Structure formats: structure tokens, C-alpha cells
Amino acid sequence: xxxxxxxxxxxxxxxxxxxxxxxxxxxxxxxxxxxxxxxxxxxxxxxxxxxxxxxxxxxxxxxxxxxxxxxxxxxxxxxxxxxxxxxxxxxxxxxxxxxxxxxxxxxxxxxxxxxxxxxxxxxxxxxxxxxxxxxxxxxxxxxxxxxxxxxxxxxxxxxxxxxxxxxxxxxxxxxxxxxxxxxxxxxxxxxxxxxxxxxxxxxxxxxxxxxxxxxxxxxxxxxxxxxxxxxxxxxxxxxxxxxxxxxxxxxxxxxxxxxxxxxxxxxxxxxxxxxxxxxxxxxxxxxxxxxxxxxxxxxxxxxxxxxxxxxxxxxxxxxxxxxxxxxxxxxxxxxxxxxxxxxxxxxxxxxxxxxxxxxxxxxxxxxxxxxxxxxxxxxxxxxxxxxxxxxxxxxxxxxxxxxxxxxxxxxxxxxxxxxxxxxxxxxxxxxxxxxxxxxxxxxxxxxxxxxx
Numbered sequence: 532x533x534x535x536x537x538x539x540x541x542x543x544x545x546x547x548x549x550x551x552x553x554x555x556x557x558x559x560x561x562x563x564x565x566x567x568x569x570x571x572x573x574x575x576x577x578x579x580x581x582x583x584x585x586x587x588x589x590x591x592x593x594x595x596x597x598x599x600x601x602x603x604x605x606x607x608x609x610x611x612x613x614x615x616x617x618x619x620x621x622x623x624x625x626x627x628x629x630x631x632x633x634x635x636x637x638x639x640x641x642x643x644x645x646x647x648x649x650x651x652x653x654x655x656x657x658x659x660x661x662x663x664x665x666x667x668x669x670x671x672x673x674x675x676x677x678x679x680x681x682x683x684x685x686x687x688x689x690x691x692x693x694x695x696x697x698x699x700x701x702x703x704x705x706x707x708x709x710x711x712x713x714x715x716x717x718x719x720x721x722x723x724x725x726x727x728x729x730x731x732x733x734x735x736x737x738x739x740x741x742x743x744x745x746x747x748x749x750x751x752x753x754x755x756x757x758x759x760x761x762x763x764x765x766x767x768x769x770x771x772x773x774x775x776x777x778x779x780x781x782x783x784x785x786x787x788x789x790x791x792x793x794x795x796x797x798x799x800x801x802x803x804x805x806x807x808x809x810x811x812x813x814x815x816x817x818x819x820x821x822x823x824x825x826x827x828x829x830x831x832x833x834x835x836x837x838x839x840x841x842x843x844x845x846x847x848x849x850x851x852x853x854x855x856x857x858x859x860x861x862x863x864x865x866x867x868x869x870x871x872x873x874x875x876x877x878x879x880x881x882x883x884x885x886x887x888x889x890x891x892x893x894x895x896x897x898x899x900x901x902x903x904x905x906x907x908x909x910x911x912x913x914x915x916x917x918x919x920x921x922x923x924x925x926x927x928x929x930x931x932x933x934x935x936x937x938x939x940x941x942x943x944x945x946x947x948x949x950x951x952x953x954x955x956x957x958x959x960x961x962x963x964x965x966x967x968x969x970x971x972x973x974x975x976x977x978x979x980x981x982x983x
Contacts, residue, residue, distance in 0.1 A: 567657030567930035568625070568677075578655035580662050583607035583677050585652050588716050596716035597707050598681035599636060599645035601693070604713040605679050607654040608724060612662070612672035618761070619673040620729045622721075622751070623660055624736025624743035625680040626771075626927065628865060631789040631857070632796065633696045636683050636706050638863025645681050658934030659735060659770070659836075659948065666935060669949050670733060674725065678717055678740075682710035685743040687820065688797035699863065708797035714747060715754075722758050729759040733952070734767040737927040738843065741772020745822035745829065746803050752831040764956075766832040768948060770929040773822040773837045775902055777848055780871050780891055786848040789866060791817045792858045804828050823902040829910050834951045835918045836929045836944060839899040839967040840881065840892060843926045849895055850874040881924050886972045893969045896922065900966070915956040917963025919947045922970065923982035938981045939965040 574582040587605040588596045596604050611617045627644045630636035639645040654677050661667040662675070682688045688708025695705050718726065734751055736744040748767040755762055778784050793799075794817040800808060806828035807819035818824045826833075846869040854864045869878035877884035881892055903918065904911050911918065921944075923937055934945050942950075942965065951963045968978035977983065 565627075566927045567660070569655050569657075570651035571653060574651070574653040574655040577657070578662055580612060581609060582653040582655040583609040583675055585650055585654075585679075586720065587647060588713070588720060591716075594712060594716050595691075595707075595709050596712040597709055598647050599630075599640035599683055599706050599708070600648075601705060601707050602647040602681075604681055604709070604716070605647055605650065606717050606720070607677035607679065608721070609655075609662070609675045610725070611674045616672040616674070617725065618728050618730040619670075620676065620726060620732045621660070621670050621673045622676045622678065622732065622734050623656065624678050624686060624734075624740030624747075626736065626738030626740035627680045628739055629685065629790070629793055630683040630865065631793050632860055633694065633706075633858075634699065634860050634863055635854075635865055636694075636793075636796070637696045637698045637704060639683055639865070640704065640706055643681075645683060647679070647681060650679060656930055657932070658928075658930035659768070659945075660930055661934075667945070669952055673733070676717075676721060678713070678736075680740060680743075682708060682713060682797070684708065684710060684793050684797040684799055684820070685739045685746055686710035686714050687743070687746055687799040687802035689800070689802035690798035694796065699861070708799075710743075710797070710799075711802035714751070718751070718754055718758060726755075727759055729755065729762050731764040732759070732762060732766075734765070735770060736772065737770040737930055738772060741769040741837075742774060742822055743772070744769035745772055745825045746820070748829055748831045748833060749804060749806070766834065766952065767829075768834040768836055768951075769822070770836045771838065771841060771843070771927050773826070773835055773899070773903060774841075774844060775848060775895075775899060776818060776821045776823060777844075777895070777898060779848070779852075780850055780874060783852070785851045785853050785866075788853065789857070790820050794820045806830075823906060826903065826907045826910050832915045832956060833910065834916065834948065834963065835903070835920065836948070837899075837918075837920050838923050838925055838928070839896040839920050840922055840924050840970070841926055842879075842924045845869075845881075845892065845895070845924070846878040850878040881970055881976050882974065884976065889970050889972055889976055896967055896969055911964075912960050914959055915954075916960045917947070917951045918960075919944055919965045920967050921965070921982070922967035922977070922979050924977075925982070936981060937979070939967075939979070
């Protein structure tokens with residue numbers, strides 16, 4: 532079977548039907564990232580209230596808050612359902628993977644993940660972003676913000692001048708890496724919509740947006756301390772964003788190499804967690820583009836939601852290969868996922884793994900826990916924090932129906948988040964921590980019956 536690109540893998544791994552993407556996305560592009568996100572007519576169908584409306588950022592020529600192709604960045608916004616929630620806010624970073632080198636980013640710049648040209652006018656979300664109070668009782672009536680993603684590196688790019696790339700069409704095109712400026716200008720625009728009066732704020736996001744949540748939690752918290760002086764509660768809950776700095780089953784540093792390359796291309800040094808950057812020697816600062824390092828230095832209250840055997844990571848980190856010619860590829864392929872010989876079926880579905888492969892998959896779960904619980908011990912065990920880490924082979928599940936289904940010890944993701952959000956912030960982390968099981972060597976391999 533032919534190896535999959537990361538784009539194709541999103542299609543192959545999708546386990547349930549979900550949202551229509553913005554109109555210029557190719558069918559199936561980054562499907563798992565968009566599970567539970569709905570745009571345009573689909574947003575109207577899936578929203579109990581009015582869906583979030585697109586707001587393009589203004590004065591971007593002077594602020595620099597633009598997408599890869601130079602078009603204005605933007606966000607979707609819906610005001611609170613009632614007066615009781617007018618000062619409660621939920622801010623969500625959209626996901627959609629990354630581009631890794633110049634030609635990859637050039638290709639991305641002509642899609643809805645690199646240009647706002649054809650963005651839908653409305654969006655709505657499921658799970659943790661749902662406006663249905665039977666699904667999402669804690670946040671359904673909040674002001675809701677969906678930060679559209681178009682900078683290529685989890686809202687961390689901070690390059691003054693564009694990178695001029697000669698595309699596959701032979702034409703030169705400037706690419707803008709301005710993720711940090713998009714955050715700044717989005718927050719400024721939201722202040723005019725009432726964010727300046729915010730009292731309670733939840734920051735979240737999925738996949739590349741989940742990584743953005745890790746990377747920018749403390750920065751957004753710091754900015755809101757000034758912009759919203761009445762704020763008394765700020766917490767973050769990243770979804771499926773804890774991507775490991777990990778070698779493949781063949782021992783190759785594929786994903787670390789890809790992320791190191793986009794870190795440099797996007798000039799992300801000053802768009803990441805400042806404490807992490809300060810703690811690293813210059814040659815290692817690119818590692819702060821990974822959640823596991825940013826997490827170690829995060830001081831704001833945080834509650835990760837993740838699979839320890841995430842379906843994107845098993846294909847695009849653990850069994851991947853570099854695209855030929857990378858980082859100077861002459862195609863727009865976005866990685867080469869599930870390409871390690873003999874691993875394609877297992878990477879897609881652990882039930883297709885043999886006993887030896889299941890042991891290897893279980894090692895990834897062990898390594899995931901070590902990265903979060905041991906390397907990130909100071910954050911993981913800090914009072915007021917917690918984590919819901921399960922074993923279901925999924926991605927972005929907390930914005931899908933799995934939000935109310937996947938459970939550990941009889942507690943669903945939604946119930947765990949609710950308990951943590953409504954706590955006084957003084958609880959021990961242990962009171963809000965849920966850990967995964969290891970897969971069984973014999974079929975059926977899955978160890979958590981709520982995953983099925």
C-alpha cells in the first residue's frame with residue numbers, strides 16, 4: 532500500500548462523518564482537525580443559536596496581522612446567550628497541521644489554511660465549543676471566539692519581512708509568517724466586542740490549535756491581565772495538541788526535523804513561551820515549538836485533553852518519513868505519514884497491529900506519559916491543574932460527540948473538564964487527573980471500552 536501524506540492520513544483516520552470545511556479546502560484536508568467544526572450552511576444547521584460570524588482584522592497593512600498569502604487574518608465570534616454570561620469568554624485556536632518548508636508553505640498559502648480569500652462567513656463547533664447546553668453545559672452560553680488558522684505554525688510565526696518563494700508554477704510569491712501578530716490584533720479587536728470586561732476566560736484549541744494553546748497560554752493570560760482587568764479566572768484546556776518530540780519506529784527524527792525547519796522559517800523564537808526560550812541554549816530553542824517543553828514552563832492553570840496514542844501522531848510522527856528532498860522539496864506534499872515499511876495498516880488502526888507492533892504502540896503511550904508526567908512534573912502536579920489523557924486512537928475528540936462519551940473511571944471528558952473548571956483552583960492536580968491504559972496484546976487490543 533502506498534504511503535500517506537499527512538493530508539491523506541486525516542481522511543483515512545476519520546472515524547465519523549463531520550463538518551464541511553471552508554469552501555476552498557480540498558476534500559478531506561485535515562479532517563480530524565475539523566471534526567466538530569462546521570462552516571457556512573453546515574454551521575447554520577448545527578448551531579442552536581446564531582453561529583459565529585466571520586470578522587476579518589482591520590488595518591492589517593500596518594499591523595502585519597496577515598495570513599501566509601498576505602490576506603487579512605480573522606476570527607469568528609458569537610456573543611453570549613444572555614446577560615448572565617456577558618463577561619464569560621471561550622477563545623478557541625483552530626487547528627490544521629503545519630507547513631514544513633518553503634514549497635509546502637507555498638502550497639498551503641493557496642488554501643483556507645493560508646489565505647482568508649474564501650473563508651466561510653459563519654462557523655460553529657461541537658463538543659467543548661457547542662452552544663447546546665445538553666452537550667456543553669458549562670460553556671454553551673459564553674461569548675465564543677474561533678480564531679481562524681492561516682499562519683502555518685500554530686500562531687507562532689513572527690517574521691518581519693516575507694519569505695519570497697518560487698512556487699511550482701515558476702512565479703515568485705511572498706509568504707508571511709505572522710501568527711503572533713494575529714493573536715495580538717485578535718485580542719485587540721475582541722476588546723471592542725466586550726473582552727475588556729471579561730471575568731472568566733477559557734482558552735482552548737485542537738491539534739495545531741491545541742499546540743497553540745500550550746505555546747501561548749501564558750502570553751494570552753498576561754495580555755488579558757492588562758486588557759481585561761476585571762478577569763478573575765483564566766484557564767486553558769488544550770485538545771490533542773501534545774505532539775511528541777519523538778523518533779519514528781525506525782529511529783528517524785522525522786517530525787522533529789520538520790518542526791525545527793518551520794520554527795526557523797517562521798522566525799518563531801519570539802512567538803513562543805518566553806520562559807521556555809530563555810531556558811534553552813540558542814541551538815535548542817526550536818524545541819519550545821513542542822508542547823512538552825512549553826508545558827514545563829506554563830504557569831497558568833491548565834488541563835490537557837489528549838490521547839496518549841493519538842491517531843495523527845501514530846501516522847505522522849511515529850511511522851512517518853521525510854518527503855524526498857526535504858527541506859528543499861519540489862512538491863507541496865505535507866509530510867509522508869504512515870510510510871514506514873510494514874506499518875501503514877497498524878498506524879491507521881491499532882486493531883490491525885500484530886502483537887509485536889502493539890508492544891511498540893504501547894511504548895509510545897509510555898513515552899507520552901513520561902513527557903507529560905515526568906518531564907512536565909512541575910506543571911502536571913501543580914495544584915489547580917489536571918489532565919484527561921486516554922488511550923482511544925482518535926484526534927480532536929473533545930470537539931466531537933466523544934466529548935460526552937469517552938470516559939476513564941466512569942468520568943467522561945466533559946464531566947472531568949466541568950469538575951476542574953468549577954473547582955476553586957486550590958485542588959491538588961491528582962484530584963483532576965485521568966490516565967490511559969495500555970493496549971492488550973491479543974485482539975481486541977483496545978483497553979478502554981468507551982472508545983468503541
